[in-house]
Amino acid sequence: MIPAPFEYHAPKSLEEALRLLDRHGDEAKLLAGGHSLLPMMKLRLAAPRFVIDLGRLKGLDYIREEQGMIAIGAMTTHAEIENSSLLRAKCPLLSETAAAIGDVQVRNRGTLGGSLAHADPAADYPASILALEAQMTMNSSMGVRAVDAAEFFLDMLTTQLRPGEILTEIRVPALGKGTGAAYCKLSQPASGYAVVGVAARVTLAAGKLAQIAVGVTGVGPKAYRAVNVEDALRGKKASEKLLAEAARHAARGVEALADLHASAGYRSEMAAVFTRRALERAVARAAGTKA
């Protein structure tokens, strides 16, 4: 099982990569860690004529704090995100999410940018990226633009990225005191992909849920913010009963996917269960009662 033949390019700079992308258009595919693209090429679901390997670029692999935000280069691997002491201290939700992806070998190769640009509906990061209200930076030969996570995912395997654009940086907020977050996931046992994955971020002020964001992956054709859950909670005092009731809305208005792993009804039900769990854990962490 090997890919169809292709022409290989390994640009050394972002400018060179963008030039190659402009020249080869939609006959080219960008290769980051290769853990989405290569399996698709081996199955001949993808057969690009040109592969542009971003693995030789310098400067897209970093995690650093900038003005209260944490900037992450798109070529940063899941393993680096899982083990980053900066992220573990300031934005542990992203490390927790990375640790839930695949296995050690996959995390050693797969990248944040590659996963987000691929936009698999069962990928883990999109839930957390939405709950964190991350910013995505995209470069092209025309310049740089940034979009909010909520605008980034358009449909199954489809994002805001235009032909000629490369996702270069993801910015997430440093979570302050009083804020807690958690990612809870029902894994497909063989592949490890999320049948349902829910990321919740809550900020408590005077015992009330002042800010709340819930991202859901795996359920629909694209990851989404569970706004009905958020609306049912905002400004209220967190209780076990309230969280469970609000979580019931997790898949409301969403056309749930059905496949051999889970029916649409089961997915919707599990969306509620895992939303409740993620909320409970996030609230406990925000209150400092549990790790």
Place this chain on the structure above:
Amino acid sequence: MSVEIQVRVNGQPHQSHVEPRTLLVHYLREVLGLTGTHVGCETSLCGACTVLLDGRAVKSCTVLAVQADGASVTTIEGVSGLNGSNGGLHPVQEGFWEKHGLQCGFCTPGMICASVELLGKNPNPSEAEIRHALHGNLCRCTGYQKIIESVRYAAAKMKTRKR
């Protein structure tokens, strides 16, 4: 169209011309003749093809040989040459021998490479940490308990050798 790559495998430099679509596992097995790395599921699930790429465990069925250009690769054939082996079996290999960590042996090269990475990062892993580190390696003889014992044996052995 072939591409020239330079890869250090088990300490030996190699210069080869490969088709860009050549997978690292096929390069190792068919070009270099290192058949200790096994082709299992070919879908990056089973971990039989695990090798160390610049010290990190990777599934060599999901890495292109051209992506390994300039890198160092360690396969099962080179594990006994790593630090801590003193010329004989690597402590992880010894653990699999002593604790019966294999039955048919098909998954073993990948299990050992993944365990070597784990013990390099975490010399004293708990059982849960070993299971987390070997999550990407399947054993169809269901020998997981013995594999965990093998890795614990290796961890203890590496500690005494260091002293």
